Amino acid sequence: MSRTKAVILAAGLGTRLKPLTDRVPKCLVPIGGRPLMDYWLDLLAECGVHEALLNTHALAEQVRGYIEQVNRRGPVRLVESHEPKLLGSAGTVAANPGFAEGADHVLIIYADNLRDVNLRAMLEFHCWHGDPMTVLLFRAPNPRACGIAELDERGRVVGFVEKPAQPRSDLANAGVYAVDAGTYRRIAAMGRFDFGHDVLPAMVGQMRGWMWTGYHLDVGTPQAYERAQKDVATAVFQGCVTVAKGLRPAVFFDRDGTLIEQVHYLSEPGQVKLLPGVAEAIRQLRQGGYACVAITNQSAIGRGMISESDLQRIHAEMHRQLAAAGAGLDGVYHCPVVPRTDDRTVVEHPDRKPGPGMLLRAARDLGLDLKASWMVGDMISDVATGRNARCRGSILVQSGKGLSAEDRQAGLEYQTLPDVPAVARWIWGQDRTAGRLHTAGSVDR
Numbered sequence: 001m002s003r004t005k006a007v008i009l010a011a012g013l014g015t016r017l018k019p020l021t022d023r024v025p026k027c028l029v030p031i032g033g034r035p036l037m038d039y040w041l042d043l044l045a046e047c048g049v050h051e052a053l054l055n056t057h058a059l060a061e062q063v064r065g066y067i068e069q070v071n072r073r074g075p076v077r078l079v080e081s082h083e084p085k086l087l088g089s090a091g092t093v094a095a096n097p098g099f100a101e102g103a104d105h106v107l108i109i110y111a112d113n114l115r116d117v118n119l120r121a122m123l124e125f126h127c128w129h130g131d132p133m134t135v136l137l138f139r140a141p142n143p144r145a146c147g148i149a150e151l152d153e154r155g156r157v158v159g160f161v162e163k164p165a166q167p168r169s170d171l172a173n174a175g176v177y178a179v180d181a182g183t184y185r186r187i188a189a190m191g192r193f194d195f196g197h198d199v200l201p202a203m204v205g206q207m208r209g210w211m212w213t214g215y216h217l218d219v220g221t222p223q224a225y226e227r228a229q230k231d232v233a234t235a236v237f238q239g240c241v242t243v244a245k246g247l248r249p250a251v252f253f254d255r256d257g258t259l260i261e262q263v264h265y266l267s268e269p270g271q272v273k274l275l276p277g278v279a280e281a282i283r284q285l286r287q288g289g290y291a292c293v294a295i296t297n298q299s300a301i302g303r304g305m306i307s308e309s310d311l312q313r314i315h316a317e318m319h320r321q322l323a324a325a326g327a328g329l330d331g332v333y334h335c336p337v338v339p340r341t342d343d344r345t346v347v348e349h350p351d352r353k354p355g356p357g358m359l360l361r362a363a364r365d366l367g368l369d370l371k372a373s374w375m376v377g378d379m380i381s382d383v384a385t386g387r388n389a390r391c392r393g394s395i396l397v398q399s400g401k402g403l404s405a406e407d408r409q410a411g412l413e414y415q416t417l418p419d420v421p422a423v424a425r426w427i428w429g430q431d432r433t434a435g436r437l438h439t440a441g442s443v444d445r
């Protein structure tokens with residue numbers, strides 16, 4: 001695993017939150033009894049970040065006290081960078097050019113909002129796509145008020161304008177960047193003030209966009225602050241803040257014969273071959289608001305034919321091929337259990353498909369709404385998994401093994417489509433008919 005540090009931009013004055021921010025620095029306003037910063041530290045700890053730089057300005061003494069507390073309890077160690085005069089988002093990086101020392105990557109985060117972003121999935125995508133920078137994007141209802149990115153068909157940012165009069169898309173800068181250490185030093189050397197106005201336009205053509213459609217709230221006004229309290233009170237805590245009303249729909253994909261070519265007991269990364277159009281379909285589904293998760297039975301592990309680390313190498317190759325095409329998965333779940341019978345519609349173990357266990361776990365980890373989600377695969381066990389997890393429906397793709405005559409008599413309901421690109425188009429069509437909110441994105445071709 002690569003070493004990642006973080007720069008947390010937390011010195012904003014919180015003017016709109018006055019009078020609360022007269023007494024408490026904005027990054028420490030209590031939400032559900034915890035300082036806002038705690039939620040970010042949870043997210044960082046969860047993706048293996050153990051060192052972060054935090055800038056301070058107003059009420060710096062209080063933030064210093066907090067830093068001491070955090071450094072006593074761990075696991076993230078905070079380093080203060082005091083700014084007697086605010087330096088701007090890029091200015092904080094310019095003032096700390098040596099911070100990337102000892103790291104492979106640096107996350108740069110605007111901490112004045114509450115969200116449950118899966119930083120690990122974003123970092124994985126960043127590590128695999130090979131461009132120097134990744135910018136987190138969300139679909140903005142008011143693009144003229146945001147920094148707007150334009151992406152090409154490989155998810156590369158080919159245009160970026162801060163608060164454009166004529167927005168070219170609704171994909172907005174969500175204030176989380178991942179950069180490699182060399183790029184961090186390059187940005188520091190630019191000596192600029194602001195990321196949105198100065199740095200991002202200069203990085204066009206060298207960065208990819210990563211969509212986030214989960215919970216997001218700018219805790220900038222008294223109304224938003226009140227909402228944050230309510231949301232967190234109804235949250236389900238699973239490592240990251242998963243807010244009940246922020247639950248997302250997902251598309252769960254079987255791996256072999258669905259995402260990648262069917263190979264009997266695939267055992268080498270060299271055998272991984274993404275099926276045509278899969279990366280683009282996943283990118284479009286994620287832009288349309290769906291989390292995309294791979295769900296795979298791996299009895300080859302239980303049989304001793306491959307090890308867990310062999311599987312990690314195989315999945316790394318799948319991530320690499322997806323990232324090269326600008327796509328990534330929100331999660332990959334596998335089950336090593338060996339089946340006892342040939343009947344693929346019988347649940348032998350809760351995690352092994354057709355058992356719903358892997359989907360239930362993904363739903364808890366990632367804040368997914370199973371009732372709004374689809375299960376996609378090439379076998380009857382995949383179809384049955386969608387039913388057993390009480391998904392919105394199951395989709396059988398014809399790009400893999402297919403069904404036996406016996407499977408067809410199993411009496412299961414499913415939609416049959418040729419392949420994953422057809423699935424993306426079909427889901428988009430379903431949602432357009434139903435007028436669902438999370439499909440503000442374009443999955444059209």
Ligand SMILES: [Mg+2]
Nearest residue numbers: 254256257378
């Ligand atoms: Mg399969």
